[in-house]
Structure formats: structure tokens, C-alpha cells
Amino acid sequence: MTKEYQLYMNGEWTSSSETVDVYDKYSKDVHATISKAGEEEVERAITSAYEAFHNTDFPPYERYKVLHRVSELLQEKKEELAQIITAEAGKPIKQARTEIDRATQTFELSAEEAKRITGEGVPVEAAPGSENRLAFTIRVPVGVVGAISPFNFPVNLVAHKIAPAIAAGNSVVLKPASRTPVSSLKLAELFHEAGLPKGFLNVVVGSGSVVGNQMMQDERVNLYTFTGSAEVGLKLKQNTGLNKLVLELGNNSPVIIDKYADVKKAAETTAQKAFAYAGQVCISVQRMYVHEEVMNEFKEHFIEATKSLVVGNPYDDKTDVGPMISEEEAKRAEEWISEAKEAGATIVHGGTRNGAQFEPTILTDVDQSMKVVCEEIFAPVVTMMTFNDLDRVIDEVNQSNYGLQGGIFTKDLNRAYKAARKVEVGGFMINDASQYRVDLMPYGGVKNSGWGKEGPKYSIEEMTEERLVVMNLE
Structure with missing residues (x-):
């Protein structure tokens, strides 16, 4: 009724x-x-x-x-x-x-x-x-x-x-x-x-x-x-x-996966926090910059963690990823992915839509000019890019017009602190994904x-x- x-x-x-x-x-x-x-x-x-x-x-x-x-x-x-x-x-x-x-x-x-x-x-x-x-x-x-x-x-x-x-x-x-x-x-x-x-x-x-x-x-x-x-x-x-x-x-949260990271933990954490509530969270992980030395290992663990997520009926206690807010928004995400694919991106997992339900999707071979990278997709979609120099990747991260929250996974304290000082965001997480928030902390962004x-x-x-x-x- x-x-x-x-x-x-x-x-x-x-x-x-x-x-x-x-x-x-x-x-x-x-x-x-x-x-x-x-x-x-x-x-x-x-x-x-x-x-x-x-x-x-x-x-x-x-x-x-x-x-x-x-x-x-x-x-x-x-x-x-x-x-x-x-x-x-x-x-x-x-x-x-x-x-x-x-x-x-x-x-x-x-x-x-x-x-x-x-x-x-x-x-x-x-x-x-x-x-x-x-x-x-x-x-x-x-x-x-x-x-x-x-x-x-x-x-x-x-x-x-x-x-x-x-x-x-x-x-x-x-x-x-x-x-x-x-x-x-x-x-x-x-x-x-x-x-x-x-x-x-x-x-x-x-x-x-x-x-x-x-x-x-x-x-x-x-x-x-x-x-x-x-x-x-x-x-x-x-x-x-x-x-x-x-x-x-808006935001398009970046997370750096350093060569000194606990790769399995980083993959499991970012997968959970990229696709929760179908990626419709301002601080959902969207851009992942993975050191080339650990890219294959990280991608394997990330895909495995993503496959373990339960997609479907939101009233089911086991469900991790429910529908997006509307079919129109799901279609928009689908269009952005199609544009990226035509420009050379590769779908390594997901990419399918059923009404407003969008399967968790992982894209590689992307670049900074694609909407799935430079704009806020607000959908269960993440992108993976490789790097080999921390200073250079921080500059790449900062090319975004957004700066709400970001993060880095690394066991190297000096590299963690360098990223925390130089990445242009309102909140920066070390050994956690960008989607960390407790309600007593200061929360807000810079730039757009x-x-x-x-x-x-x-x-x-x-x-x-x-x-x-x-x-x-x-």
C-alpha cells in the first residue's frame, strides 16, 4: 500500500x-x-x-x-x-x-x-x-x-x-x-x-x-x-x-597502489569501497594508479575481490551492490564506458547493464582525457593506470579539477607522507581507500x-x- x-x-x-x-x-x-x-x-x-x-x-x-x-x-x-x-x-x-x-x-x-x-x-x-x-x-x-x-x-x-x-x-x-x-x-x-x-x-x-x-x-x-x-x-x-x-x-577519487603496498589487502579494500552503493558515493574509488611492478598481482586480486561481491536485490542481507538510482543514470555510465572503449580502453570485468542494475566494472588502458577518468562517473566503475615514478604520478593525480579525498597504499612512511603533503585533496588516507569517513572528522574538498x-x-x-x-x- x-x-x-x-x-x-x-x-x-x-x-x-x-x-x-x-x-x-x-x-x-x-x-x-x-x-x-x-x-x-x-x-x-x-x-x-x-x-x-x-x-x-x-x-x-x-x-x-x-x-x-x-x-x-x-x-x-x-x-x-x-x-x-x-x-x-x-x-x-x-x-x-x-x-x-x-x-x-x-x-x-x-x-x-x-x-x-x-x-x-x-x-x-x-x-x-x-x-x-x-x-x-x-x-x-x-x-x-x-x-x-x-x-x-x-x-x-x-x-x-x-x-x-x-x-x-x-x-x-x-x-x-x-x-x-x-x-x-x-x-x-x-x-x-x-x-x-x-x-x-x-x-x-x-x-x-x-x-x-x-x-x-x-x-x-x-x-x-x-x-x-x-x-x-x-x-x-x-x-x-x-x-x-x-x-x-563532485569528485573522482584517486588511490595510489605503491610497489611497497600490501597488494592483496589494497585490492580487497579498494574493491569494497569502489562498488559500495553501486559507486554512488562522493568518495568512491574511481581512479587507481598502480605501480607497474605490482600491477599484474593487484589486478588479479582486485578482479577476484570484485567477483566475490553479491549483485542484485537490495533487500537481501547478502547483497553488496544494488541498482543505481535510475535507469537513466545507469545508461549514462554505459555511454561513458562505450566512449572510453572506442578510445582504446579495455573492460577487464563487468560492463553490462540490466535496467538500473550495473555490474561492477573495471577498465584498463585508459588515459586522463576520458570521461571515466577526468569526470565523476558516480557509478560502479573504476579505472586502473600504471606508474613507475611517485612524483610524476602525484602530478598526474593533481591534474583533476576535483579534490575531495584520496589515498595511498604503501609500507614506506616517507612515500606515504610525501603523497599526503602533495596530493591536492581535502582528506588523504594512508593504507586505506578514499572512501573512509567517520562522522566526527572534518570533511570537505578543494578545487571543484x-x-x-x-x-x-x-x-x-x-x-x-x-x-x-x-x-x-x-
């Missing part, structure tokens, strides 16, 4: 004149019907957030209690929410359960950080003529946060936006991805149950051309936090004036991969303003 969901604004559930269907990504059946926001609903949501921020007292300990309670409710309703993620995102159920566990941590961390927002003393008395002055800084919330989230982590990436924003004392207008909005509306239910004051969270579902653009143009929104494509991120940056931005954008940091502590810094207070004691 199809479930119906309304929009959440000012602490109330509200229907609209239009609806949008959300499909089960595996069965293709209608999973839910959602009220769709138009200009009137977006205006109401922003007004609600603005008035709540300016007219409601919401001190740090109260924020802590609400966020902590949401983290508890997430665990109480873990299986229900995991099933929703699997339905609307197509994510294998075991990975969906892990996402709920991570989101629980994100809310718990944010709750704790709500009690730790501090400034610092400023020694102005050291300046001539200021001997009788005392100065310090405080951190104050920015106001209304406009949050735009993607489909691939419909609970945890939403948590990374709304939990730190609320911990900092801001109100939020959230536009979840239209393909995966149910998770966000369920989170709104949890916030409602946890006692969040009216107006501090508003969830509006709709198209980017309507909801996103209206949010972007409204001067009452003080900060935008967005995860998605570099193209949309650039548009936000160009059209939001001097407003603050936190942008988590973004602007600002996520991770509750770091997001709160982004979502607050530092204010100087000077006392004249004369």
Missing part, C-alpha cells in the same frame, strides 16, 4: 495542491506519494524559519536534549528507516542499516557540540591605551540555514546539515532530493516527537528549479549548505551574494570539490559567526 506524506512546516504537517510519486528503485513500484511544494509553500517555510529564529528562545541545553532524543529515536526505529532507505534509494539493506548507525552518531555528536560552543579571550589590554579593557569573542548562530541534500545518503547527509545547524541555534529550511524525500520527512517526525520548537525545521519537497531557486533568491536565508554537483554548486555561489556557503560537490567543512564540530564553526565583545572598565 502506497503511503502518503505531507510537507512539514512550522511544526505542522501541510498538504499542497500537487503531489509527486517516489518509486521503489528495485521493484519500480510507487513507494510513496508526497505533497509537492510550490512558491507558496516555500515562502511559508522560509517565513516560519525566520520567525522562529528571531522570536523563539532555544538555549544550548534544550538543543542538546532535542538532538540527543532524535539520536535515540533513530536507533529505536532503525529497521523501519533502513527499509525506507532501501526502497527509495536502492541501497543494499545492510548498508542502509549502517547509514542509520552513522546518523545516530551524527546527531549524538551534534548534541554534545551544542554544549561546547565557545569563543576566546582577546588580549586587547596589551595594546597601548587599552590597559583597562577586557575583550573576548562569542559565537552566534547565522540565522536561517537553507539545506539542499542529495539522494545517496538520504538520512546521514541530511543529518550532517540539520543537526549541526540546530546545535548552533539556527533554524532550517530543508529541500531533500526529490528521489529520496521520505527519509527526510521521517526525520521531521522524529524531531517533532523529540520536542523541537515550531519553525526550527521545515521540510519542503520539490524541484530545484522552483524550491531551490526560491530559497537561493530569498535574502532571509543566511547560509546555504549544499551537497551535489559542481555545476549547481557554482550556480549557488554565483547567485547568493555574500551569504555564507558550505558546498560538498567544494567549499567549507562538514563534521558536527566543523559545521558548527561554519554555521556560526564570531563576534568580538570589548568592555571598557574605566
